[in-house]
Amino acid sequence: MHLNGEAVKSCTVFAAQADGDEVTTIEGLADGDTLHPMQQAFHECHALQCGYCTPGMVMAAVSLLDEEPNADEAAVREGLEGNLCRCTGYHNIVKAVLSQSGGAK
Secondary structure (H helix, E strand, O other), X not given: OEEOOEEOOHHHOOHHXXXXXXXXXHHHXXXXXXXXXXXXXXXXXXXXXXXXXXXXXXXXXHHHHHHOOOOOXXXXXXXXXXXXXXXXXXXXXXXXXXXXXXXXX
């Protein structure tokens, strides 16, 4: 999730800690029925498997590209390293994020 615009792990933040703060979850990225560009990229690049890691990966990717819009593959892999994919779908996840990065080759 994003807490005041910064990616944080929702499992390590108590609700009381976020009292009065701006909280954005995966559901808050879309604009009605229109997916956020990163959500669309995950769909188009087949970066969705079981779905366990998807919300964290998408939120981390959005935050990463907000901070580093021209991230290359190494930066994307480092930026997502705190999220675990149980299906080992990292290749397509990285591909999806790179499709939104200005630094993609």
